Amino acid sequence: MAGIVSITLQNNDEARPVIESILHDNPSASANYMPGAVKIDCPERLVVKAGSVSERIGRDWDPQEIHLTIISMGGSLDEDDEELVLSWGV
């Protein structure tokens, strides 16, 4: 079984472009909506690209802004200025 990695974000206006970017950049990801929150699961690896979010919001998005909307996650994290990656085995 490929380990599922996961990120849960608030379902609000600020998180929506982040959610859209994740679903666009990770074709195997699936979103599960619950009241107030969205849990996005993806086999093995999930990436949040700062460039994709910036395009959607029309300004520079710092990956650390994820702290404003993240609720939970599963997987090992690596973050730099360009992207935030969740995966297993690192």
Add this chain to the structure above:
Amino acid sequence: MTPQRKKKLNLKQRYALMTRGLDWETSYQKMDDVFPYDTFEGIKITDWSKWEDPFRLTMDAYWKYQGEKERKLYAVLDSFAQNNGQLGISDARYVNAIKLFLTGVTPLEYQAHRHFAHLGRHIRGVGPRVAAQMQSLDELRHAQTQIHTISHYNKYFDGFAEFPHMHDRVWYLSVPKSFFDDACSAGPFEFFTAISFAFEYVLTNLLFVPFMSGAAYNGDLATVTFGFSAQSDEARHMTLGIEVIKFMLEQHPDNLPIVQKWVDKWFWRGHKMLGLVAMMMDYMLPKRIMSWKEAWEIYFTEAGGALFEDLSRYGLRVPKYADIATDEAEHISHQNWAIFYQYTQAAGFHTWLPSDEEMAWLSEKYPNTFDKYYRPRFELWREMEARGERFYNNALPQLCQTCQIPMGYTEPGDPTKIGFRSSVYESERYHFCSDGCKDIFDNEPEKFSQAWLPVHQIFQGNCGGADLSDVLKWYHMENGTDNMDYTGSPDQKQWDAWQSARKRVAG
């Protein structure tokens, strides 16, 4: 000549500069005297610099984002209060889950604040020390925002006013209190394993994700906002939890058996304590989003499965008795609600029997167990209520020496038989609800034989007196107001008055 633009540091450089080189090797005192706590547990650390926070959060960024989160949260809280948000919740029964949250969980946030501050001083590696300091501030923020948020409900509903006092004294609140006391009285690495890993990484999702989503579904804007605001810190705490485990396992092979024992212990302790949340989700939310069993499948079986598969490369295995905990997910909420129904006279929130519609939901969500084992009991109690013979259990229950929960849980594989284990230590016999709790005691009898057990304390005369009314006074619980069934409570009278006023206005 154009002035040269100063190059900005990238995140990794910034993190290195802001978290490293802040400490020094002591010269006129021995390092072991300055950091007396981080070696006695037997965890061997050869290179503290290998520790890295994957979020690479530095103090300046921390203040910036936390400040923004607080501004957003307080805007919502202010608006909730200004617009009488309490009128918009699904049903006043819902508020009882919040009473349990404030009395049971919020004081733990404060304990976590204190203990992470302790670790922020006493761990010799600077990386984890910075992470512990930030978490200490987070936990204080959680305690404060929860108290601020819930203070609004305290204006309208009973059962909130004496929460810190109740946390220290009330029988069922000794379950979460003793859990945290156990962690805070352990060494720093056990505390990290207990709270950062077993609790925050493996188990808190079960509390903060589905339960807070449930708050959103029940119209409680204020709770969902503090819940998710706290949970955004929690994601950082989770990375601390998984990093600390990997760090210990990578540093020295001798650490594995110690860590495994802690993972086994704290998974089991967390599972028992979260039984309270199971009951909140299955019985206390008037509008439900998912059952405890479903939440367990998503957050333990699936997410925990991937996690432990990943950690198996270090030789760490799935916590002992995880299979039994998964079986118990079919039972624990029903058994806990039954305990509170029987002891409603000593509960600081209101109880009720599930309606027909709620029982239909429980049957659907628990096809293997609800109709067979639990529906008949609730239906009998309902008949007894109708006859004017509402059932109260007036005997004080035996408590498990480890988890401190009344021994109402059943045997694995036989839900008709109460589970019971015991051990003898220094000529005294101690009682347990399960093999998991007995193992924990047997590993540390000198610690757990000292447990402050509420029932024993009542019998010893240490809780205000011999009668229920004496004990309730000692708990600061108002008899007939804070306790007993929802039906007939002042909370209900007020809610019904609000609802009929609303109907009058609507015409």
